[in-house]
Amino acid sequence: xxxxxxxxxxxxxxxxxxxxxxxxxxxxxxxxxxxxxxxxxxxxxxxxxxxxxxxxxxxxxxxxxxxxxxxxxxxxxxxxxxxxxxxxxxxxxxxxxxxxxxxxxxxxxxxxxxxxxxxxxxxxxxxxxxxxxxxxxxxxxxxxxxxxxxxxxxxxxxxxxxxxxxxxxxxxxxxxxxxxxxxxxxxxxxxxxxxxxxxxxxxxxxxxxxxxxxxxxxxxxxxxxxxxxxxxxxxxxxxxxxxxxxxxxxxxxxxxxxxxxxxxxxxxxxxxxxxxxxxxxxxxxxxxxxxxxxxxxxxxxxxxxxxxxxxxxxxxxxxxxxxxxxxxxxxxxxxxxxxxxxxxxxxxxxxxxxxxxxxxxxxxxxxxxxxxxxxxxxxxxxxxxxxxxxxxxxxxxxxxxxxxxxxxxxxxxxxxxxxxxxxxxxxxxxxxxxxxxxxx
Numbered sequence: 001x002x003x004x005x006x007x008x009x010x011x012x013x014x015x016x017x018x019x020x021x022x023x024x025x026x027x028x029x030x031x032x033x034x035x036x037x038x039x040x041x042x043x044x045x046x047x048x049x050x051x052x053x054x055x056x057x058x059x060x061x062x063x064x065x066x067x068x069x070x071x072x073x074x075x076x077x078x079x080x081x082x083x084x085x086x087x088x089x090x091x092x093x094x095x096x097x098x099x100x101x102x103x104x105x106x107x108x109x110x111x112x113x114x115x116x117x118x119x120x121x122x123x124x125x126x127x128x129x130x131x132x133x134x135x136x137x138x139x140x141x142x143x144x145x146x147x148x149x150x151x152x153x154x155x156x157x158x159x160x161x162x163x164x165x166x167x168x169x170x171x172x173x174x175x176x177x178x179x180x181x182x183x184x185x186x187x188x189x190x191x192x193x194x195x196x197x198x199x200x201x202x203x204x205x206x207x208x209x210x211x212x213x214x215x216x217x218x219x220x221x222x223x224x225x226x227x228x229x230x231x232x233x234x235x236x237x238x239x240x241x242x243x244x245x246x247x248x249x250x251x252x253x254x255x256x257x258x259x260x261x262x263x264x265x266x267x268x269x270x271x272x273x274x275x276x277x278x279x280x281x282x283x284x285x286x287x288x289x290x291x292x293x294x295x296x297x298x299x300x301x302x303x304x305x306x307x308x309x310x311x312x313x314x315x316x317x318x319x320x321x322x323x324x325x326x327x328x329x330x331x332x333x334x335x336x337x338x339x340x341x342x343x344x345x346x347x348x349x350x351x352x353x354x355x356x357x358x359x360x361x362x363x364x365x366x367x368x369x370x371x372x373x374x375x376x377x378x379x380x381x382x383x384x385x386x387x388x389x390x391x392x393x394x395x396x397x398x399x400x401x402x403x404x405x406x407x408x409x410x411x412x413x414x415x416x417x418x419x420x421x422x423x424x425x426x427x428x429x430x431x432x433x434x435x436x437x438x439x440x
Contacts, residue, residue: 036068037333039094041320042084044074045152046263048286052353060340067333077318084112092323094334097152099318100138104226104397108139108147113321117145123335128342131358132315132385137395139319142227148319149338151350153357154282155313156206157381158301162294164193164275174376175276177310179246179301182276186255189275197274199250200257202265204412205405207278207300209236209429211313212243214393215299216306220314225396232398234433236426239306244415244422251416258416269295282317284355284378296376312384312393317356357385400436407432 045053050073057069074080077099084096092112103109116139134144138153158175165173168188176182186198201207213220216239221232250256257265257274269277270290277283278300287295302310322334340346347363350356352371358364364386372379398404408429415425 036064036066037329038068038070039330039333039337040070040072041095041097042072042074042080042093043097044077044080044318045097046282046286048289049282049354049356052285052350056341056346056350059346060337064336064340067336069337089325092325094326094330095149095320095322095337097318098148098321099402100316102396102398102401104399106141109402110321112323112325113148114324115141115145115147116149116322117147119322119331119335120146123332123339125335125339125342127362128339128359129361131361131364133388135394136315136385136389137397138315138317148321149341151320151341151356151359152282152318153315154280154317154355155315155357155381155385156203156211156278156300157281157284157313157378158298159269159277159279159283159287160296160298160376161194161269161272161275162296163272164189168192168275174296175298175301177299177301178304179243182301183246183250183255186250186276190255194273194275197257197268198255199276199278200265200268200274201259201278202263203279204259204416205408206280206313206316208244208247208412209240209408210396211300212240214313215302215310217311217390217392218306219392220396221398225392225394226398227396231437232396233437234430236430239303240426241422243303244412244426248416248418248422252418259412269293280316281355281357284375285353288353294374296374297378297381298376299381311390312381314393314395315357315385357382361386398437400439403439404433404436407436 043050043053054071057071061068072093074083077097080097084092089112098110098113101109107113107115130146130150132138132150132153134140139146139148139150141147160175162173165175168185169192170185170188176185190198210220218239219225221234223230223232226232247256251258259265265274265277266279266283266286268274270287270293272293281297284297287293299310300313320338322331326334341350342360344360344362344366347359348366351358351363352367358367364382411425411429414420415422420428
């Protein structure tokens, strides 16, 4: 049907003003008022946290008039980063989850991204007070400016199975935080509760190297944890040697399952097979959703011979980075999505349902006592990250650290498998790290 016969009357037979009005109305009927801006987000969250994120994104899409968010999930951060590296500029996502690389280089060593603070300067997120203190260094540059959206910040913790501790007759039903005292409890747990898995971990480098330093209030690297001038180095002293020797003995005597690098350790804990799990807090949400699992959260163990009171681990995890080359319209759409995620109710839901650190101070304040009731020390473990950290725990910066960390993984794997002694493994790790730091 032609436009002039759309209402059954020829425009030429109508008064001019009426005809133009009718034509404008007709055009409005067949033309969209405004097209939505699509933005794509790539992520590598675990299964449970993917579900939480998808739920929030669906809520945003229902409420948003002009922006639609589309998600693409990857099996691991490594798969995601490999795909990003081989994707042309015009096909990249608008937002991408990237791990904290602890790099002193611009953009934390990531390529093809732009600092978040440059976007927030044009599109500020009103009223949001970021939770993690700037001096923790997570997703920030040396000036304290946000480089990325700190959405997946997490810390290593000690999860424990409350029923297993009860079954072993341990009172109170929680782990001791001194490594040597914890060993005695693991013997009781092996004999009376979970013979095949008293303890396990999927984070050997974080637990046995990085945070062995931070929790014992020691520097992890020289040069003020790599933030002073000059290339840092790793001096794994007698504390590290004694600790790794202890871990080797635990594996040998089956007090600890040899560290597993996939989801095996977390799955076994969720299925009540293990009494203690040393892992990242981002698993907390999945454990809360696991049937018949009664668990608590405690801080990582420490050595009272080294420090009177334990320090806090480094903040780790991933953040959402904005890719470069986007149009002004796309950046505005991205900023509106991030602002929505930062709203108190949405940020509180993310914190409570995942175990990532709170995005904002408001999200932490909005989380009531009921949430923490059966989570052990979780509230106090989280609260410290809103405060200025000790100098030994305020992050560390090391060039080429992803490669160094991968080498540390392999070295610890050999040591815990009985292939190398603790002194040999740590000497090798220190020497190899020095070489990798000098690589361009």
